[in-house]
Amino acid sequence: MPKISQRGLRMPQSPIRKLVPYAEEAKRKGIKVYHLNIGQPDIPTAPLMLEAIKNYNVKVVEYSHSAGNESYRRKLADYYKRLNINVDYTDIMITTGGSEAINFAFLSTMDEGDEVIIPEPFYANYNSFASAAGIDVVPVTSSIQNGFSLPPIEEFEKVITARTRGIMLSNPNNPTGCLYTKDDLQELKRIIQKYDLYLFADEVYREFCYTSEKFYSVMELEGIEENTILIDSVSKRYSACGVRIGALVTRNKNVISTAMRYAMARLSPPSFGQIAGEAAIDTPAEYFETAYNEYLQRRNYLVERLNKMKGVFCPLPKGAFYTIAHLPVDDAEKFATWLLKDFNYNGQTVMLAPASGFYATPGLGKTEVRIAYVLNIEDLSHALDCIEEGLKVYPGTLIRHSKPVALSV
Template sequence: MPASPIRKLVPFAEEAKRKGKKVIHLNIGQPDIKTPKVALDAVKNNDLEVLEYSRTEGSDTYRKKLSGYYAKNDIHIDAADIIVTTGGSEALSFAMGSIADHGDEIIIPEPFYANYNGFATAVGVNVVPVTSHIDNNFALPPIEEFEKLITPKTKAILICNPGNPTGYLYTEEEIKKLAAMAKKHDLFLVADEVYREFTYDGCEHHSILREEGLEAHAIMIDSVSKRYSMCGARIGCLVTRNKEVIQTALKFAQARLSPPTYAQIASEAALDTPQQYFDEVKKEYVGRRDLLIAELEKIDGVKIGRPQGAFYCIVELPIEDADHFAQWLLKEYSLDGETVMVAPAGGFYASPGLGKNQIRIAYVLEKESLKRAVKILKEALKSYKG
């Protein structure tokens, strides 16, 4: 199993803290936004006397309510099309295990969420990368580049929309191109859509489940973690109209028995969160993004991808080895007793050597912390000798 590029530096951060440094975490997508009170209250005020197993596919009431939530987003599916999972991570594992055999291939635009490598490794699937580039803001690579990589072992295309780690939001035209390719080559199109609510600059999220004629091909992955700032709940879901995929994924779900009961109670209640909550959160993230980019642009030699969704961006630094730089920040550098923890971007690529001079920043901290963190980065780059 590959180590997580996001978490592998944790021992260095803990050691820095033991030595008295303050570490500003830009490395992990843990929002500081408050979880909706309605979700927390549902757990606090429930009257359960026995904490029972739930249904393997998730509770009926939660899946029916989820179906209503999707309908509001112009995604029309039945409760039977949903399997509730232990986070979006489990949904991705179930999807890969259901649609691919050992040695099969899944094509993924890189850079991509690093744990896709881990999920694929766990089920014996090979990740085949197609590279997107910071120079065009990590837009979808040409369809011809995908088609060059398709072999008899190719079973699916996997995208994250909006993207982690890039923040790129695929256009409706790009989604339609992917849908047409999936149908042409009889592939699955898997979309990780956990950041659906967080799109900026007037851009709209376009789900693969809106595409006509893709019923047998489309598999959507979703999660409450980022939408409601409920990362610790570990509730996600796999959604598809393909009944054979549902039946197969259900076997994986049966092997782990059931998703957690309390977390489903919280997640079901969270669906009553008013739109005002999301409006305010989006406004906050736009402000953080704009401040982050404005401050980063003051650093010589830095190149930045401009996110249109989620809350991440890829930053190219005037260095050769971001892994070494990230460790150096924690082990050897501080500015007035403070340093920063970043995620080296090499771990978000499958192609060797790519992303070596890039980092991913999660702008999930309040603005003053972000501004301070970028100042530390700027001064650190002046001191860093590589």
């Protein structure tokens, strides 16, 4: 039998999806599984998207421009302008999800063996795309104790080498819910300029910030216009994960023209998705208010309940719809697997994402899980019941054997 590639074998398994077979098995046994493992909200998809698809009357579903339909890119440029992100439509490439935007950005700016610095824990698929491209992720560790706020800038500077090509951020942060401030980003700008690095920013959750401060984009930073690369997606903004439409946005013309070579190789982004994405831009403010209030209520409920559980600690996330919680268990991955394989509470269980897969440093996150608050309060309460009851009877639980873990915010 011919061999598998070494890089294929090295590809990390998604911490979000690798337990899926256990969840499928639990469902086959008739157990109801609450999915808190994946950022798949139950919020209705923006209705204008679905309407646009129903009204899409063409005889032939053709390839589009490799950078996406011009009409869509122009509307997207208007959307960004309203957010104080001044870009031209030629600075925008429509991609197959934010995933493809990350992939194109990495391939266009980094070679095999190059390094990108990312505060950990970080969205696990950054690791996957880096691994697929032969790029090394260099982590700078943030801590649950201060709500995963941006590590001191010196920590970034310490790990810069001759191979460092950029710094990557998710803001608001997936998986931590941390929100980096304008001051944080100004700090980062200094070293971006000093070392002439790229600043990759995944800002797909910008509509979901729960503080009084206005969200500040890296695209607003002056003086590093050719260093900043924005990753965007319709998935979370319009609760349309399956549409698979994202965008790569940069004022650096060399990056756009290089990314275009990758884009041309795959011909075009999905046509149906582009129609939906373009229509979504006219989504009225009420849609976002409803979603926002819903997420805020869920967050508050989730965090309060988690912190009331013995030995559990969860900082208050300020944006997006995730949190990382510390659990009183020997190994969060074993616990998450056990919840699916060997446990149910009144015929129900919960799927969590073990946080170790969101860290690049081996051994970190072993007692943490990422929880996505993407289910309505009722479902969320059932899911939390499962966690609470599970922690009591899980063979590797620590709450019977030790004092509650002392952690402060």
